[in-house]
Amino acid sequence: xxxxxKSRRGLLKNMVxxxxxxxxxxxxxxxxxxxxKTTWRMVTSWPKNLPGPGITAQRLxxxxxxxxxxxxxxxxxxxxxxxxxxxxxSAVTQGTAEIAHTxxxxxxxxxxxxxxxxxxxxxxxxxxxxxxxxxxxGQQLWDKLYAxxxxxxxxxxxxxxxxxxxxxxxxxxxxxxxxxxxxxxGLGGDVMRRLGASPVSxxxxxxxxxxxxxxIDATEFLGPSSDFAMGFYKVAKNYYxxxxxxxxxxGEALISLKxxxxxxxxxxxxxxVACAAENIYSLGASEWANAARLxxxxxxxxxxxxxxPQDILDAAKRATGETLEALAGRDALTAEVVASFIAxxxxxxxxxxISVKAFMDARG
Numbered sequence: 178x179x180x181x182x183k184s185r186r187g188l189l190k191n192m193v194x195x196x197x198x199x200x201x202x203x204x205x206x207x208x209x210x211x212x213x214k215t216t217w218r219m220v221t222s223w224p225k226n227l228p229g230p231g232i233t234a235q236r237l238x239x240x241x242x243x244x245x246x247x248x249x250x251x252x253x254x255x256x257x258x259x260x261x262x263x264x265x266x267s268a269v270t271q272g273t274a275e276i277a278h279t280x281x282x283x284x285x286x287x288x289x290x291x292x293x294x295x296x297x298x299x300x301x302x303x304x305x306x307x308x309x310x311x312x313x314x315g316q317q318l319w320d321k322l323y324a325x326x327x328x329x330x331x332x333x334x335x336x337x338x339x340x341x342x343x344x345x346x347x348x349x350x351x352x353x354x355x356x357x358x359x360x361x362x363g364l365g366g367d368v369m370r371r372l373g374a375s376p377v378s379x380x381x382x383x384x385x386x387x388x389x390x391x392x393i394d395a396t397e398f399l400g401p402s403s404d405f406a407m408g409f410y411k412v413a414k415n416y417y418x419x420x421x422x423x424x425x426x427x428g429e430a431l432i433s434l435k436x437x438x439x440x441x442x443x444x445x446x447x448x449x450v451a452c453a454a455e456n457i458y459s460l461g462a463s464e465w466a467n468a469a470r471l472x473x474x475x476x477x478x479x480x481x482x483x484x485x486p487q488d489i490l491d492a493a494k495r496a497t498g499e500t501l502e503a504l505a506g507r508d509a510l511t512a513e514v515v516a517s518f519i520a521x522x523x524x525x526x527x528x529x530x531i532s533v534k535a536f537m538d539a540r541g
Contacts, residue, residue, distance in 0.1 A: 220274040223279075227407075231255065237430065237451060237455045270433075275436040280427070290504065294319055295423065296427065297497075299421055305425075310427075329432045330431055337463040339397065341421065342359065343404070350488055365423055377393060379393075388409060405474060501518075
């Protein structure tokens with residue numbers, strides 16, 4: 178046999194044997210990978226088991242563990258247990274944690290457009306916001322915004338419509354906002370600043386002591402359920418509506434792209450589906466709990482529900498336009514997000530008026 182013929186037979190042998198070996202190995206590799214168990218650390222911006230977002234974070238962690246059959250376990254660290262409340266974004270970027278549960282409104286300092294993914298003043302309702310993210314191009318822009326930080330964001334909780342806030346003194350006109358110190362982060366804080374107030378940003382766990390001590394004169398947070406748990410009614414009795422600054426309360430799961438891409442396909446899908454399930458589940462849970470706690474606040478705790486004076490609402494609406502215009506001027510990507518947000522609001526508002534508003538007015 179010539180050397181040339183031997184070489185050809187050797188090549189044919191390899192062509193037959195190697196693919197067969199690979200085919201035999203593939204199920205074993207896949208089986209071994211599917212049996213692997215992974216543990217992620219979740220850091221949050223919330224006090225442990227805070228009604229609303231704190232419970233949502235724990236439920237999300239539990240849901241992922243159950244859906245994965247224990248293959249992906251999430252160990253939750255409440256605000257301050259592993260990192261401070263407002264450092265969870267950096268914790269995921271730096272690898273201190275694989276996942277965080279928080280809210281986009283906290284990141285305006287490093288990502289100007291981020292707060293719009295929680296809410297925008299006079300912006301989108303909870304259902305409209307979900308529609309924008311899932312069907313109006315919002316998710317793609319959100320991904321683009323966070324990608325430089327190695328993070329994939331998902332909607333992963335919603336506290337529903339927000340209240341306007343707790344005020345120690347009654348507001349009678351615009352003059353009462355002058356110099357008023359209010360805890361209001363995000364774009365709502367920018368609007369309040371344009372109205373003459375002095376907004377401050379505090380982590381959730383720091384709000385009550387600041388309100389009690391007089392460091393701030395007023396605060397907003399979420400809705401009646403979470404606000405009740407925070408105890409604001411013990412210090413301030415004037416509870417204002419509407420929450421024009423945040424008509425929606427989307428929370429987010431920040432997931433390390435590196436950690437996510439290291440998972441098998443089915444676990445990646447479980448993470449995504451679990452976030453989506455918790456997002457809509459928590460919205461319903463918040464609406465139910467808010468209705469119950471509002472009744473307790475008024476009937477048992479002496480809280481007075483008030484409506485913002487019309488001159489404040491009119492001025493806030495004008496200031497919102499100025500705020501969004503200034504935000505769009507920050508950079509090209511921010512301008513793209515603002516344009517998309519405004520376009521979604523414009524696209525949905527007529528239908529919302531004919532469907533939701535008309536029905537609510539008729540129901541009375």
